[in-house]
Amino acid sequence: MQMSKIVEEQVVEVLKTVYDPEIPVNIYELGLIYFVNVKESLSGDGFFVNIVMTVTSPNCPAIESLPEEMTYKVEKLEEVIKCDVEVTFDPPWDRSLMSEEAKLELGFL
Numbered sequence: 001m002q003m004s005k006i007v008e009e010q011v012v013e014v015l016k017t018v019y020d021p022e023i024p025v026n027i028y029e030l031g032l033i034y035f036v037n038v039k040e041s042l043s044g045d046g047f048f049v050n051i052v053m054t055v056t057s058p059n060c061p062a063i064e065s066l067p068e069e070m071t072y073k074v075e076k077l078e079e080v081i082k083c084d085v086e087v088t089f090d091p092p093w094d095r096s097l098m099s100e101e102a103k104l105e106l107g108f109l
Contacts, residue, residue, distance in 0.1 A: 007047045007079050008038045014073045015051075021062050025105050027053070027070075031097025034088065046081035049074055053085060054093045063087060 015028040015036075027033060035052040051070060055063050067085035074083040095108060103109045 003079070004038045004040055004047060007049070007077070008036055010077050010079075011036055011038065011049055011051075011074055011083075014077065015070065017073065018066065018069050020056065020060075020066070022060075023056070023106070025098075025102045027066065029099040029102040029105075030056070031099065031102070032056070032066075032093060041081055047079050049080055049083040051083065051085045052088055054088055054091075056093050058089055 012028060015033055016026045018027045019025070020027055020030060020032070023030060032053050032055060033051065034054060035050075037050040039048050039050070040046075041048060051074070053067070053070075055066065067087060070085050071083045074080055095103070098106075098108070100109065
């Protein structure tokens, strides 16, 4: 398995430890993560991670704290040099983006 794929899997595991403060489900299972891109540095000494995410609504009070927590936790991974998190509202989040696990946890199934 390519090292970038391994790092991507590690990043996803880290994202599963970040929770929306108002919902008892991690942000990955909630479907707030749209994209994780892991790219090796030109020098080959580590990886740059770019994450594109959304929040449940544009008025979400965690719009600043979630990206900060994600960046902090991802950058603690040994192989990660830098993590950038971009928040987007296109497409807007809705319940269909949630995993089956999240829907079950929140009583939507």
